Amino acid sequence: MKDTGLVAATKFLRHPSMVGSAFPASARMVRHMLAPVDWSKVRIAVEYGPGSGRFTFAMLERMRPDARLLAIDTGEEFVGKLRSASADRRLIVVKGSAGDVARHLAEHNLGEADLILSGLPFSTFKPSEAEAIMAATASALAPSGMFAAIRCALPSGR
Ligand SMILES: C[S@@+](CC[C@H](N)C(=O)[O-])C[C@H]1O[C@@H](n2cnc3c(N)ncnc32)[C@H](O)[C@@H]1O
Numbered sequence: 001m002k003d004t005g006l007v008a009a010t011k012f013l014r015h016p017s018m019v020g021s022a023f024p025a026s027a028r029m030v031r032h033m034l035a036p037v038d039w040s041k042v043r044i045a046v047e048y049g050p051g052s053g054r055f056t057f058a059m060l061e062r063m064r065p066d067a068r069l070l071a072i073d074t075g076e077e078f079v080g081k082l083r084s085a086s087a088d089r090r091l092i093v094v095k096g097s098a099g100d101v102a103r104h105l106a107e108h109n110l111g112e113a114d115l116i117l118s119g120l121p122f123s124t125f126k127p128s129e130a131e132a133i134m135a136a137t138a139s140a141l142a143p144s145g146m147f148a149a150i151r152c153a154l155p156s157g158r
Contacts, residue, residue, distance in 0.1 A: 024051060024052045024054045025054045025055060025119070025150060027054075029150070030054055030055055030058045031058075033055070033117070033148060033150060034055070034058055034059065034062060036148075037062070037115060037146065037148075039062045039063055039064065039067075040064065041114060041144075042063060042064070042067055042114045042115045043064065043066065043067050043068070043114055044067070044068055044070070044105070044110050044111060044112065044113045044114050044115075044142075045059060045063065045067060045068070045069045045070070045113065045114065045115040045116075045117070046069070046070045046071075046072065046101060046105070046113045046115070046116045046117070046140070047059065047069060047070070047071045047072070047116075047117050047118075047119065048072055048073075048098035048101075048116065048117070048118040048119060048120050048133075049072075049073055049074075049098070049118065049119035049120045049121070050071040050072075050073050050078065050082060050093070050119060051073065051075070051078050051119060052078065052081065052082075053071075053078075053081070053082050053085060053086075055117060055119060055150075056069065056071055056082060056086070056091065057086070059117070060086070060088050060090060060091060063090060065090075067090055068090050068091075068092065068108075068110055069090055069091050069092070070092045070094065070101075070104060070105060070108060070110060070113075071091065071092070071093045071094070072094050072096055072097070072098055072100075072101065072104055073093070073094075073095065073096075074095065074096065074097055075095075076095055079093050079094070079095040092108050094108075097133075098118065098120060098133045098136070098137070099129070099132050099133045099136050100136070101113075101116070101136050101137065101140045102136060102139055102140050105140060111142075112140060112141060112142035112143075112145065113140050113141050113142060113145055114142055114144070114145050114146070115145060115146050115147075115148075116137055116140065116141060116145065116146075116147045116148075117147075117148050117149075117150070118137075118147070118148070118149040118150065119150045120133070120149070122149065123151075
């Protein structure tokens with residue numbers, strides 16, 4: 001069975017603009033990104049582009065026992081790998097686009113999100129696609145909700 005990092009590298013070679021980076025986030029980056037979050041206030045969390053799950057598992061470690069994490073990824077291999085890698089009942093992994101976040105939340109009877117963390121390679125998206133995802137994100141967030149985006153960029157010129 002491939003490890004999660006190898007899935008990321010393989011997917012990147014096949015679909016560089018969709019994946020955005022051949023390497024999963026470092027442990028240092030994960031800690032840095034998640035440090036400002038008050039996890040006691042997060043009941044519904046959403047992750048866009050979990051990929052191999054570096055952020056997913058770190059979020060679950062910090063989340064309340066009654067919280068839920070909806071992880072949305074367009075990559076079938078990532079979705080399959082994440083589902084088989086975790087038996088955590090708080091985690092819901094769906095194959096789909098971040099632009100449909102409201103539908104995915106509704107389909108799982110989840111309300112507004114307290115936290116949305118994006119690992120999407122926004123720099124590779126068409127402006128209209130990025131704008132649609134940001135509009136969907138704004139509608140899906142609770143009024144006091146928090147949005148954070150990890151910078152996933154290809155080298156300039158791509
Ligand atoms: C750079 S990887 C991020 C991986 C992981 N979050 C990390 O930091 O290690 C980007 C991920 O976004 C996913 N992705 C690309 N477009 C997407 C979209 N519109 N909606 C959801 N996921 C998407 C890709 O399949 C890939 O898993």
